[in-house]
């Protein structure tokens with residue numbers, strides 16, 4: 001943990017919300033103190049927090065157990081506003097600004113929306129904000145829901161290229177069977193690879209407040225570790241749970257299978273280009289030096305593509321140099337050809353991004 005640059009922490013409903021007394025403020029304050037300590041050390045933190053439905057259900061005095069979709073959406077609307085305020089209130093005394101991001105599954109499956117949410121999270125992090133993420137339960141219907149924040153947290157971790165993901169749970173790790181049912185089940189200290197045998201050991205949760213159980217946590221572990229992010233499951237209920245984890249509390253560590261950078265580059269490299277950008281010799285050289293592709297270096301645009309689409313990058317002689325995700329449509333790229341980044345606003349009528357293809361979105 002000491003070397004973690006970017007950390008995503010998932011907080012389950014059962015940790016935050018007590019059925020009788022509502023929000024667990026003391027616990028939340030201790031989590032905020034942990035976040036402040038990590039940030040002071042240079043680790044960027046993103047919190048993926050459940051709890052909107054559990055909180056809203058209490059406020060509206062809805063019955064326990066499964067709710068009809070409309071009622072859970074109403075509960076989420078009522079609960080989310082309180083949830084966000086609670087995080088703001090506990091982090092503000094540490095001088096930390098929070099911002100809320102509500103996402104749906106489409107934000108990760110639609111490339112344009114994915115790139116947009118990624119850019120927003122990057123900007124928030126660069127401004128020192130701690131993003132508080134949850135699923136946008138009020139608009140997500142069953143067909144387009146993640147439905148569990150374990151997978152959502154893994155998706156966020158992949159999106160921002162986090163190097164660690166911690167799932168704060170009601171159990172202190174991954175066991176060979178559900179420890180609440182099987183007293184002989186033993187905890188894994190580390191899981192090097194998620195094999196079918198490992199998957200078969202995961203069962204559902206039993207708490208009633210949570211969703212997903214261990215099955216969705218393993219799915220999250222697969223997504224995260226394959227993208228180069230190490231994932232831990234640990235008991236979230238003690239005060240200062242992140243400090244506890246650092247001090248050696250029980251946990252299961254799922255080891256990253258690659259590094260995040262390599263995983264993202266592989267993802268881009270596998271895409272089929274929808275168009276071509278020809279670049280001049282200066283731009284070609286800049287790319288090999290690890291720089292982004294600026295409009296000034298473009299000499300030709302071919303094809304029909306939208307923002308976020310993959311496009312091939314060619315030299316002015318037509319040699320393929322690489323592939324990248326463009327931040328502008330084909331029409332916009334044509335309008336920007338050979339122009340300075342400073343002129344983008346005057347040409348397009350809005351303040352666009354300086355690079356046509358950012359270096360993080362490019363493989364050579």
Ligand SMILES: Nc1ncnc2c1ncn2[C@@H]1O[C@H](COP(=O)(O)OP(=O)(O)O)[C@@H](O)[C@H]1O
Pocket residue numbers: 012013014015168169170171173174175176177178179180201202203204205206207210211212213214215
């Ligand atoms: N192999 C397993 N190891 C540990 N816990 C398991 C396992 N299989 C099923 N579980 C259940 O999963 C629960 C954790 O998931 P869940 O209740 O969804 O909590 P959270 O609020 O963290 O999302 C555990 O409390 C346990 O009941």
Ligand SMILES: N[C@@H](CCC(=O)OP(=O)(O)O)C(=O)O
Pocket residue numbers: 011012013014049050051052053054076134135137147148149150209210211212213
């Ligand atoms: N988005 C939902 C959380 C769903 C969920 O994953 O809950 P949990 O298993 O407690 O993390 C909410 O805020 O109530």
